[in-house]
Amino acid sequence: MSFDSDLGPINYVVVAFASTPVPSAGLDQLAALVDTGRILVLDVEFVAKSADGSVTTVDAAEVGAPTFAGASSGLIDNDDIAVVADKLVPGGVGIVVVYEDLTLLPALKAWEGEGATVVSEGPILVEDLVESIDATEQG
Structure with a gap:
């Protein structure tokens, strides 16, 4: 098992809405998490049925989320x-x-500076918790 302490945990979330436009409150909160350095968005994709x-x-602007136009990086594939x-x-x-969760990286860097080695990391499924x-x- 390997761990790269230069990366935080990588996660994804899928949120569905019955119609467009996408409400802005959640998008505003997502942008705030990015702005405060808590997360790094690696990819955003809008899927319409x-x-x-x-x-x-579809383009973010088509669903009322112009702030996220151009945020798609191709990590999300056709199977997804x-x-x-x-x-x-x-x-x-x-x-x-x-997205990458950046909140724990300062603590990991401090521990490394004190001689510690991260030996494992990973998600805990909500169902298991x-x-x-x-x-x-x-x-």
Whole structure:
């Protein structure tokens, strides 16, 4: 297992809306996370499903998110788009965001400076966390 302490955890989130335009509050919060250095957005893709069920990626401005125009980097591929499309209602739009979490990097750098070595890292699935909490509460 390898770890690159110059990178924070890489995650993604998919959010679906029944129609356009995409509400701006969440997009504003996403931009604020970038502006404050908490995350680095690696890719953003907007996926639209027409009334007849056909799926396309669309420009951010087409769904009311002009701030994110040009944010697509190609990390999200056609297989990913198909998974998102499956979750959309006809006329709906989905946002896929791939991002790097930068919040822990200063602590990792400090530990390295003190001679520590990061030996493992990885995600914890929400389902696993809930299951563990439930087991703890029942025991």
